[in-house]
Amino acid sequence: MTDQSSPVQTAPYQIEIRNLHASVGDMPILKGINLTIPRGELHAVMGPNGNGKSTLAKVIVGDPEYTVTEGEVLVDGQNILEMEPDERARLGVFLAFQYPVEIPGVTIANFLRLAMQARKAEGEEVSFSEFYGKLLAALKVLEWDESIVERYLNAGFSGGEKKRNEILQMLMLEPTYIIMDETDSGLDVDALKIVAKGVNSMRGANLGGLIITHYQRLLDYIVPDRVHIIVDGKVVQSGGPELAKKLDSEGYDWVKELALA
Amino acid sequence: MTVNPEVNDINNTYEYGWSNPERYAVKAPKGLSREVVEMISRNKDEPQWMLDFRLKALEIFYSKPMPTWGADLSGLNLDEIYYYIKPEGMNARSWDDVPDDVKKTFERLGIPEAERAALAGVGAQYESEMVYHNLKEEWEKLGVVFLSIEDGLKQYPDLFREHFATIVPPEDNKFAAINSAVWSGGSFVYVPKGVKVDIPLQTYFRINAESSGQFERTLIIIDEGAQAHYIEGCTAPAYNSDSFHSGVIEIVVKEGARFRYSTIQNWSHNVYNLVTQRAAVYGHGVMEWVDGNLGSKVTMKYPACYLLEEGARGEVLSIAMAGRGQHQDAGAKIVHFAANTSGSIVSKSISKDSGRSSYRGLVKIYEGARNAKTNVECDALLLDEEARTDTYPYIEIEEKTARVGHEATVSKINDEQILYLQSRGLSEDQAAGLIVRGFIEPIAKELPLEYAVELNRLIELEMEGSVG
Numbered sequence: 001m002t003d004q005s006s007p008v009q010t011a012p013y014q015i016e017i018r019n020l021h022a023s024v025g026d027m028p029i030l031k032g033i034n035l036t037i038p039r040g041e042l043h044a045v046m047g048p049n050g051n052g053k054s055t056l057a058k059v060i061v062g063d064p065e066y067t068v069t070e071g072e073v074l075v076d077g078q079n080i081l082e083m084e085p086d087e088r089a090r091l092g093v094f095l096a097f098q099y100p101v102e103i104p105g106v107t108i109a110n111f112l113r114l115a116m117q118a119r120k121a122e123g124e125e126v127s128f129s130e131f132y133g134k135l136l137a138a139l140k141v142l143e144w145d146e147s148i149v150e151r152y153l154n155a156g157f158s159g160g161e162k163k164r165n166e167i168l169q170m171l172m173l174e175p176t177y178i179i180m181d182e183t184d185s186g187l188d189v190d191a192l193k194i195v196a197k198g199v200n201s202m203r204g205a206n207l208g209g210l211i212i213t214h215y216q217r218l219l220d221y222i223v224p225d226r227v228h229i230i231v232d233g234k235v236v237q238s239g240g241p242e243l244a245k246k247l248d249s250e251g252y253d254w255v256k257e258l259a260l261a
Numbered sequence: 262m263t264v265n266p267e268v269n270d271i272n273n274t275y276e277y278g279w280s281n282p283e284r285y286a287v288k289a290p291k292g293l294s295r296e297v298v299e300m301i302s303r304n305k306d307e308p309q310w311m312l313d314f315r316l317k318a319l320e321i322f323y324s325k326p327m328p329t330w331g332a333d334l335s336g337l338n339l340d341e342i343y344y345y346i347k348p349e350g351m352n353a354r355s356w357d358d359v360p361d362d363v364k365k366t367f368e369r370l371g372i373p374e375a376e377r378a379a380l381a382g383v384g385a386q387y388e389s390e391m392v393y394h395n396l397k398e399e400w401e402k403l404g405v406v407f408l409s410i411e412d413g414l415k416q417y418p419d420l421f422r423e424h425f426a427t428i429v430p431p432e433d434n435k436f437a438a439i440n441s442a443v444w445s446g447g448s449f450v451y452v453p454k455g456v457k458v459d460i461p462l463q464t465y466f467r468i469n470a471e472s473s474g475q476f477e478r479t480l481i482i483i484d485e486g487a488q489a490h491y492i493e494g495c496t497a498p499a500y501n502s503d504s505f506h507s508g509v510i511e512i513v514v515k516e517g518a519r520f521r522y523s524t525i526q527n528w529s530h531n532v533y534n535l536v537t538q539r540a541a542v543y544g545h546g547v548m549e550w551v552d553g554n555l556g557s558k559v560t561m562k563y564p565a566c567y568l569l570e571e572g573a574r575g576e577v578l579s580i581a582m583a584g585r586g587q588h589q590d591a592g593a594k595i596v597h598f599a600a601n602t603s604g605s606i607v608s609k610s611i612s613k614d615s616g617r618s619s620y621r622g623l624v625k626i627y628e629g630a631r632n633a634k635t636n637v638e639c640d641a642l643l644l645d646e647e648a649r650t651d652t653y654p655y656i657e658i659e660e661k662t663a664r665v666g667h668e669a670t671v672s673k674i675n676d677e678q679i680l681y682l683q684s685r686g687l688s689e690d691q692a693a694g695l696i697v698r699g700f701i702e703p704i705a706k707e708l709p710l711e712y713a714v715e716l717n718r719l720i721e722l723e724m725e726g727s728v729g
Contacts (some may be wrong), residue, residue: 061684064676085683086692094684105699111685114695118686152699171684196313 013039013076015060015177020071021233028069028179029055031233037226039076039176039208040121043197044224044244046213052233053212054098057181061095062088067220071170075177090119094175096166098182108165109135109149114137119173125261138171143194159186167198167258174202178209196221216248231259267577273717274303275529275556276722277370278499282360285388287347290342291472293318301345305411305441305445308418312328315379318431318441318554323586325435331621332590337533342474342505344443346388352409363387370496372465379711382407384464386477389445390537392404400458406451407462407490412480414440420451425480428511428541428567440476441511445558447477447508452487452518461490461523461709466506468497468532475503481511483518483546490521499529503558512547516570521547521549527719528556530586539565539594545572551707552579554589557721563621565594568602575604580704580716583616583648584723592622592653597633597663604635609701611720612641612648620652620669628659636666642700643673644693644724694721 001239015037022030029052037043041239060073062085080088103111112135118124139146140163156163163183170178180199184192199222211224219227219241224245227243228235236258237243247255287304289297297321302312327334346624350360356373367373376383382396384407391409400407414421431441446463468475468682497504506528514520520540528534534557540548550564566575577593595604609679610618620639641650652669674696682692698705698717705713 061680063680084689085680086686086688089684101675101677103678103682103696103699105702106695111682111695114687115685118688118691119485147615152702173685175625193521 005120008100016074018072018074020056020059020073021069022055022066023069024055024066029066029233030059030162032071033230033235035212035228035232035235036188037177037208039059039068042203042207042209042211043226043228044211044219045228045230046244046247047230048256049214051231053230054181056230057095057179057210060088060093060179061085086118092176094170094173094178096163096170096178097184098179098185100154100162100166102152102157104152104155106153108149108153108168111153112149112169115169133176134172138168138198141171141198142168144168160188160191163187163195164180164191164198170200171202176206176208178207180209180211180213182212182214183216192218193221196257213216216244219244229255230257234259265729272300274371275499275649277496277527278529280498280500281366281469284362285346287345289343289345291343292383293319293322293342293344293439293443294325297344297541301443301445304323304345304347307402308416314426314431315442318562321431322435322438322442325438326728327435328394331586331654332619334533334559336507337503337559339505341472341502343472344471344474344476345445346473347390348387348392348577350392352391352412353393359385359392361391362621366467366469367393367465370465370467372696373704375711379460379709380463381405381458381460384409384448385464386446386464388469388473389395389475390450391446394448396462401566402424403456404453406449408449410447410449410480413480416452417449419460419482420482420540421449422445424482424511424513426511428513428539429537431511434537436507437509437537440478443474444476444478444509445728446475447479448481448491450481450489450491451522452473452483452727453642454484455486457488458490461492463492463494466493466495468504468506468528469652471498472502472504474507477508479508479510481520481522482513483515485515485518487515488519490523492523492525492709494525495526496527496566497529497532500531500533501696503691504532506534506536506557508536508538510536510538512548514540514542514546516544516546518543519547521551522564523551523553523712524561525712525716525719526554530556530584532557534562536560536562536564539552539567540575541567541569542575544570547574547576549576549626550578550593551704552577552591554579554581555723557589558586558680559588559590561590563594563623565596567596567598568604569598571599573599573600575602577606577608578609578704578707580701581608581610582720582723583610583612583618585614585616587616589616589618590591590621591618592620594623595625595635596623597626597630597635597660600629600631600633601631602633606635606636606637606639608639608702609704610639610641610650611644611697611700612622613644613650613723615647616650617649617652619651623655623657625657626663626665631662633660633662634664637668638698639669640696641669641671644672671716690724694724697724
């Protein structure tokens with residue numbers, strides 16, 4: 001641990017989830033999750049539906065619907081559980097939502113600028129060239145026309161467009177930790193490839209995170225460094241990318257048994 | 262200039278609540294009387310017909326009961342109001358000739374700056390009189406007239422008399438009657454045939470004195486094929502006692518002409534704002550009202566388009582925001598008298614705390630107005646449990662071929678939207694503000710950029726600390 005006399009930040013660059021318990025109302029959903037994701041690695045989180053994968057994403061981002069009853073989530077050594085969702089975002093955490101909401105009347109361009117501005121120090125402005133340069137690069141990766149940013153945020157978007165828009169925001173905001181919550185659901189292969197291309201373009205030593213998915217499909221394009229399986233609110237198995245393939249061929253029955261063991 | 266600290270607690274986000282010491286050339290005694298009406302007329306050196314008109318209007322005012330529909334007006338004590346306050350210095354054409362404290366007031370409100378930057382002409386009313394009125398030379402050369410209403414009466418007596426009180430007669434309603442009796446200030450605008458004034462004219466209304474009434478009267482004539490845009494803004498100091506604003510706006514849009522009248526009403530929360538605005542629209546003319554009601558204690562205002570000849574079109578875009586203690590009873594009237602006339606009403610309201618917003622609108626289609634059509638859309642956004650919204654749509658159709666659509670929605674800011682925006686780094690207040698801005702975007706985008714920015718800024722100010 002550092003103290004005020006020590007100028008050197010010695011915290012490990014990672015997300016560390018320690019014994020995390022969370023519930024909705026009276027119903028416990030997460031029952032002691034332990035995970036460590038170093039910056040520079042993308043980990044897949046898999047498991048049957050209704051076992052806590054999305055809850056984990058929502059708890060990390062700070063959704064007030066969920067109550068954390070025990071445990072910690074440390075981002076680069078700092079516990080984020082007492083922070084507002086926007087503070088977590090400014091710390092570098094980004095959730096690609098499973099169901100991105102519609103905000104009518106707010107253009108994507110305007111929204112992106114505000115979100116970028118929110119990351120600036122007081123008195124510092126997002127310059128036009130910074131914004132526009134980044135935007136053009138991101139749109140190119142996503143094979144999207146510039147006119148898209150004049151549309152209202154997700155309003156009337158197809159499922160695929162909404163997911164692509166999540167990746168656009170990710171590229172613009174340059175988070176250090178991403179959490180992708182079933183980004184692959186409802187996507188056709190072409191859209192899936194574009195989304196994967198966007199994520200892969202950011203991969204490197206400065207990006208860590210979780211890819212939550214039910215299927216192997218997305219992981220063909222974004223190959224994870226590690227794979228974890230969550231059943232009944234706990235991590236029951238961890239392994240390399242081959243674990244995802246095993247789930248794909250053998251289904252989830254065998255892991256459910258692990259949970260009972 | 263002084264702040265009024267005793268009222269800070271009721272209205273701590275209102276930034277225009279300061280006032281100047283009262284220094285006036287003339288101040289009528291409190292309350293309404295024949296003597297006060299005569300005094301106003303005498304001060305304006307009016308022709309006899311106008312004095313007769315005023316006195317008749319006063320009788321009409323006395324004979325009409327207070328309206329019992331709409332907002333609660335029981336707190337409005339008409340005997341406690343000063344009906345005429347004439348400031349020192351009158352109707353200058355240069356800001357240098359406006360008395361210092363008055364000039365400072367308008368500088369603080371950004372008016373001379375806006376005039377230099379983006380306006381064709383500017384008028385400024387302080388209490389009962391216009392203290393400044395100026396039109397840029399290029400427009401004057403084209404025959405555009407932009408004067409105080411008093412100068413309009415003096416310099417264009419025939420044109421004035423031809424139209425004055427023909428669109429809103431004193432019999433129309435009790436507040437049109439009171440305005441007709443004691444009117445003072447306002448603008449007289451004439452745009453000649455075919456002239457297109459492509460940057461806005463603006464008049465700014467400021468009440469300064471406590472318990473005062475402002476009764477401006479505006480007459481605008483847009484001749485055949487001409488175009489213009491007029492903007493009005495209004496603020497007042499925050500006092501514990503109520504003030505009263507009751508304007509009458511009459512507009513003539515002749516054949517093929519196009520006119521837009523935009524209001525950003527930001528009265529302090531002690532002002533009763535009861536206004537009659539109406540346009541007569543002739544063949545294929547287009548009238549657009551863009552109406553933003555943010556301030557006041559009570560507003561009752563229903564901008565109207567009377568579509569008198571074939572092909573005329575009327576549009577009303579209105580936005581109301583009601584906070585604690587405010588009631589915005591706003592809406593629109595579209596009346597179809599002729600065939601192939603069309604109308605559109607888009608009304609959006611935001612209510613928070615104990616604020617109440619009501620949409621009250623009339624669509625009337627007379628027999629013979631073949632293929633007339635109007636579409637009404639009202640959307641209400643509630644920011645919390647205490648806020649209230651109501652919709653009172655009146656639709657009267659005498660014509661079989663008419664088409665009228667009506668859609669109304671009520672929504673609340675939802676937690677998922679807030680979380681989504683927060684997860685991108687915006688604070689909770691910023692997130693709520695952005696959602697509200699998106700909600701009013703269809704109206705804000707119709708305003709010139711500076712005014713859209715101002716509207717958004719005012720709403721953000723009202724929104725501070727309102728979520729959580």
